[in-house]
Amino acid sequence: MSNSRITAQQVAAAAGVSQSAVSRVFTPGASASPRTVAKVQQAARELGYRPNSLARAMVSGKSRMIGLVVAYLQNQFYPDAMEKLSSQLQEKGYHLLVFLAAQTDGDIDRVVSEILDYQVDGIIAASVAMSSDLSERCRQIGVPLVLFNRSQDDPSLSSVTSDNRAGGRQVAEFLLAGGHQRIAYIAGWEGASTQRDREAGFVAALQAAGQSLYARAVGNFKLEDAAAATRQLFDVPAGERPDAVFVANDHMAFKVMDVLRFELGLAVPEEVSVVGYDDVQAAGWQAYDLTTVRQPANQMVSETVRLLLAQIEGENTPPSQIEIGGPLVLRGSARIAKGWKR
Amino acid sequence: MSNSRITAQQVAAAAGVSQSAVSRVFTPGASASPRTVAKVQQAARELGYRPNSLARAMVSGKSRMIGLVVAYLQNQFYPDAMEKLSSQLQEKGYHLLVFLAAQTDGDIDRVVSEILDYQVDGIIAASVAMSSDLSERCRQIGVPLVLFNRSQDDPSLSSVTSDNRAGGRQVAEFLLAGGHQRIAYIAGWEGASTQRDREAGFVAALQAAGQSLYARAVGNFKLEDAAAATRQLFDVPAGERPDAVFVANDHMAFKVMDVLRFELGLAVPEEVSVVGYDDVQAAGWQAYDLTTVRQPANQMVSETVRLLLAQIEGENTPPSQIEIGGPLVLRGSARIAKGWKR
DNA sequence: ATGAAAGCGCTAACAA
DNA sequence: TTGTTAGCGCTTTCAT
Numbered sequence: 001m002s003n004s005r006i007t008a009q010q011v012a013a014a015a016g017v018s019q020s021a022v023s024r025v026f027t028p029g030a031s032a033s034p035r036t037v038a039k040v041q042q043a044a045r046e047l048g049y050r051p052n053s054l055a056r057a058m059v060s061g062k063s064r065m066i067g068l069v070v071a072y073l074q075n076q077f078y079p080d081a082m083e084k085l086s087s088q089l090q091e092k093g094y095h096l097l098v099f100l101a102a103q104t105d106g107d108i109d110r111v112v113s114e115i116l117d118y119q120v121d122g123i124i125a126a127s128v129a130m131s132s133d134l135s136e137r138c139r140q141i142g143v144p145l146v147l148f149n150r151s152q153d154d155p156s157l158s159s160v161t162s163d164n165r166a167g168g169r170q171v172a173e174f175l176l177a178g179g180h181q182r183i184a185y186i187a188g189w190e191g192a193s194t195q196r197d198r199e200a201g202f203v204a205a206l207q208a209a210g211q212s213l214y215a216r217a218v219g220n221f222k223l224e225d226a227a228a229a230t231r232q233l234f235d236v237p238a239g240e241r242p243d244a245v246f247v248a249n250d251h252m253a254f255k256v257m258d259v260l261r262f263e264l265g266l267a268v269p270e271e272v273s274v275v276g277y278d279d280v281q282a283a284g285w286q287a288y289d290l291t292t293v294r295q296p297a298n299q300m301v302s303e304t305v306r307l308l309l310a311q312i313e314g315e316n317t318p319p320s321q322i323e324i325g326g327p328l329v330l331r332g333s334a335r336i337a338k339g340w341k342r
Numbered sequence: 343m344s345n346s347r348i349t350a351q352q353v354a355a356a357a358g359v360s361q362s363a364v365s366r367v368f369t370p371g372a373s374a375s376p377r378t379v380a381k382v383q384q385a386a387r388e389l390g391y392r393p394n395s396l397a398r399a400m401v402s403g404k405s406r407m408i409g410l411v412v413a414y415l416q417n418q419f420y421p422d423a424m425e426k427l428s429s430q431l432q433e434k435g436y437h438l439l440v441f442l443a444a445q446t447d448g449d450i451d452r453v454v455s456e457i458l459d460y461q462v463d464g465i466i467a468a469s470v471a472m473s474s475d476l477s478e479r480c481r482q483i484g485v486p487l488v489l490f491n492r493s494q495d496d497p498s499l500s501s502v503t504s505d506n507r508a509g510g511r512q513v514a515e516f517l518l519a520g521g522h523q524r525i526a527y528i529a530g531w532e533g534a535s536t537q538r539d540r541e542a543g544f545v546a547a548l549q550a551a552g553q554s555l556y557a558r559a560v561g562n563f564k565l566e567d568a569a570a571a572t573r574q575l576f577d578v579p580a581g582e583r584p585d586a587v588f589v590a591n592d593h594m595a596f597k598v599m600d601v602l603r604f605e606l607g608l609a610v611p612e613e614v615s616v617v618g619y620d621d622v623q624a625a626g627w628q629a630y631d632l633t634t635v636r637q638p639a640n641q642m643v644s645e646t647v648r649l650l651l652a653q654i655e656g657e658n659t660p661p662s663q664i665e666i667g668g669p670l671v672l673r674g675s676a677r678i679a680k681g682w683k684r
Numbered sequence: 685a686t687g688a689a690a691g692c693g694c695t696a697a698c699a700a
Numbered sequence: 701t702t703g704t705t706a707g708c709g710c711t712t713t714c715a716t
Contacts, residue, residue: 007693023695030695049480051344053459054396054405055693058708063396065439065460072425074623079421083414086442094441095456114437117395118407123453124365140348153710158382258628277511281416287629287702349709364709370709375685400692548712683691 006049015043030048030282036066057119065097066308067079067115067123069108075221075251076280077295078126081148083125084301092309094121109134116143122308124148129156129191134227144311148304149295151321153194157320158311160304162326164194167293168246169326171275172288174291175244176206177337179271184221186229186256188249190331191200195221195248198277202246219252226252230259234266243272248291250283257288257333273334283331291334293328347681348391356384356545357391399461401605408650409457409465411450417563417593418622420468423490426643427466434577434651436463438677458485464650472499474606485682486653490673491637493535493663500653500661502646504515504668506536509635510543512670513588513617516633518548520677522586522657524556528598530563530590537563537590540619544588556584559580561594568594572601577607586676592618592634598676599630615676623671633676636668 008022014023017063019096024030025040030176032040043049057063066089075077085130086096097118101111108128115123123138126148135157147159170191175183185202188195203213217229226247234241247253254274260274276283281292283332303322331335350364356582357364359378366372367382385391399405408431415421428438438486439460443453450470457465458480465480468490477499480487517525527544530537545555559571568589576583589595595618602608602616612614618625621636645664652659672678 009693019693020695020703020705021701025692031701036701050459052693053460054461055401055708056695057396058400058710059692061694063710068440073421074425076418078423079415079418080635080694082421083416083442086440090442093461098410098428098438100425100432109433113392117392118398118437119394200499205699218366254627254629264630270710282624285596286604288524347709362687362689365709366686369711372685378685394709397692398711400694400709401711403692405703461716503711570692 002305006044006047006128007086008049008051008303009049011043011049012039014047015039022049023051024165025314058066063119063121064094065118065120066094067112067118067120068096068098069101069111069115069123069125069128070098071101071127073225075249077149077249077278077297081126081297082296086306088301088305092305095125095307100229110181110213112138112207116141122146122311124304124308125150125160126214127192141220144308145310146308149194149300151197155321155322156319157308158321160300160322160324161194161197161308162295162300163323164197165201165204166325167277167328168203169205169279170293171246172202172205172209174328174337175246175273175275175334176209176211177340178273179290179334179337180259180335182242182244183211183214184215184233184245185218185219186219186226186233186245186247186252188252189221190218192221194334200249215317219248219256221249221252222304223255226255227259230256231264234260236270241266244275245272246275246277248277250278250280250290252276253292253333254282257290269333269335273333275328277297280328283329292329294329296324296326300317301322343345343415348386348389348440349392350391353382353385353389353391356389356613361419364391365393365529374553398597403461403575405442405461405463406436407460407462408436409454409458409460409462410438410440411443411453411465411467411470412440413443413469416565417591417620418624419491419591419593419620419639423620425469425644426639427646431635434465434647436651438505444562448576454480458483458570463654467492467582467644468648469534469536473682485591488646488648488653491642493537493539498661498664500649500663501625501668502642502649502664503536503539504637504642506539507543507546508667509581510540510545510588511547512635513619514547515550515634516679516682517586517588517615517617517676518551518553519682520586520615521679522677524584524586525553526557526559526575526584526587528559528561528568528575528587529554529592530561530594532560532562534563561590561598563591563594565594565597569601572598573606576602576614579678583608583614586617587614588619590619592620592622592632593677594618595632596624596630599632611675611677617670617676621628621668625671626670629672633673634671638666 010017099111122144151159219226219229251278276292279292354361463564464486493501559574561568561571618634621634625632
């Protein structure tokens with residue numbers, strides 16, 4: 001009456017065939033006579049039978065589950081990417097087992113261990129740092145791992161990011177062309193490769209043009225820290241204020257703009273130009289209208305899926321580090337030089 | 343060399359005990375002598391053994407996975423709730439298997455069927471409508487189901503929502519007290535219980551005060567539709583314009599404010615008061631500073647988890663429909679009556 | 685307290 | 701094309 005799950009055995013009995021015949025009918029590339037298929041399908045339909053994915057996973061060694069480790073979903077970039085990820089994976093018959101990791105290192109290890117216990121076919125780690133122990137363990141047990149929006153030195157680790165250096169460079173060139181003289185930077189969490197690369201590209205391009213970073217503060221990718229960083233940089237005599245600031249991601253940039261406008265009473269972009277990174281949805285909202293570097297989430301996700309599935313299904317696909325370039329999206333939060341259009 | 347997963351069998355051999363001894367050591371409420379425990383634990387540590395969750399699920403009938411069906415993550419309320427959900431569940435040793443469903447009915451059925459194939463211990467459906475077929479099927483196979491942020495008439499279905507009627511009522515009373523004369527409403531998707539209840543409470547309170555809805559348009563919980571609805575209501579001669587608008591959720595309200603301010607050139611709240619629903623993070627951002635009804639995501643999630651686990655672990659917990667009240671959060675997007683403070 | 689043995693529901697050889 | 705058989709790695713009786 002209750003808790004009644006129909007098994008292949010029961011379907012077999014009802015259809016008058018063996019249990020393996022039932023299995024074959026539900027296995028894509030298997031052989032069964034049209035007659036058997038018909039009998040089995042009818043019995044299955046009548047009984048409401050569906051194969052048990054877990055049992056299938058046990059024997060086949062393929063669970064068709066992908067573990068996703070993600071640190072926080074406040075930054076709109078992540079839910080957005082996750083939605084795309086989930087739907088692309090679903091199309092290929094895979095599903096996401098989601099694990100939230102606290103930022104602490106130990107927690108990541110614990111969480112990834114738990115993921116592995118579920119026999120996932122692969123792991124996507126979004127914005128978290130992997131210990132080499134951990135990635136080594138994944139390799140040993142043959143579970144492919146792809147870093148999303150974060151990269152590490154280890155060349156045996158696959159990763160997909162935007163071209164953060166190029167992005168930073170574009171911002172610098174754009175601000176320089178706009179005639180800005182005192183260009184500041186609000187950094188993300190210093191442990192993040194994205195943060196480091198964006199800053200490196202930015203600073204390098206500044207220096208290539210004979211200018212240097214006028215001021216710098218750390219926002220840690222956190223709203224409150226970003227607010228404090230903004231005050232630190234801008235709550236100073238007018239003559240010492242930066243005239244432009246590159247913020248390491250959009251999420252912080254919104255807060256920076258709020259503090260600039262509503263707390264310090266500065267006009268954006270008239271008194272200060274602000275540029276972000278990511279091009280999340282809200283960057284296009286007119287209240288912010290944020291000039292920013294686009295991270296092409298769609299392509300990043302596609303590449304992540306492609307890379308992961310190649311490693312899962314393909315023979316010996318070598319790991320690779322993929323960087324995808326994105327354009328600087330010009331909006332109203334930063335002064336634009338006449339004739340700038342690249 | 344590769345693909346080497348250690349099994350309980352191998353640990354048993356290394357520790358010089360039976361495989362069932364190993365199982366017992368890794369099973370919380372089992373009996374084993376301190377000596378056995380020590381031997382097994384050491385062997386396990388040396389070999390890097392961890393129990394296979396899937397095998398455990400097969401035999402125990404408990405996968406410790408919860409299926410989550412979610413429709414879209416654009417509205418910040420959902421990633422936020424999901425983050426809380428995931429971490430609360432993780433604390434109890436459960437994990438989320440995530441399925442994205444398109445809005446289409448058929449898709450929900452397909453997706454829930456797939457979820458059930460994974461032998462999840464329970465299902466949380468966020469903002470999606472369940473066919474009675476489907477909920478019936480869950481009941482038959484004994485998989486508890488809780489609707490999150492959506493309710494249905496069916497009293498056998500558990501659900502957790504905010505008190506949407508009361509929320510709508512609060513907004514009406516607040517706008518009335520603010521002296522607004524032409525109060526409009528921008529509806530969400532009409533199929534959603536949240537939309538219907540918010541509107542019902544809102545309209546009822548308006549009428550109780552002898553006033554009625556001045557105008558209404560449908561935003562479908564979508565940004566573009568909300569923009570169109572705003573134009574429809576406000577792109578009219580000044581004398582006919584609403585002086586206040588209640589928007590069915592914050593997500594749309596941001597767009598409404600943008601259109602009002604930047605497209606139609608109307609001042610908020612001087613010319614138009616705007617009130618939203620949800621109190622997502624961005625509602626507190628100063629660029630919007632949106633007055634809104636708070637949906638207590640933390641409590642809603644806690645109740646969802648409590649309800650679901652009670653049904654999973656407890657004997658025969660009856661289904662229930664839980665509504666959690668939330669306050670109207672006063673900010674700057676709506677005129678406030680002198681002395682209003684409830 | 686411990687080991688032997690019987691499955692959980694399925695897939696994948698292997699025969700026939 | 702089919703049925704028979706042997707497990708996948710684990711938990712859980714059942715003896716001991």
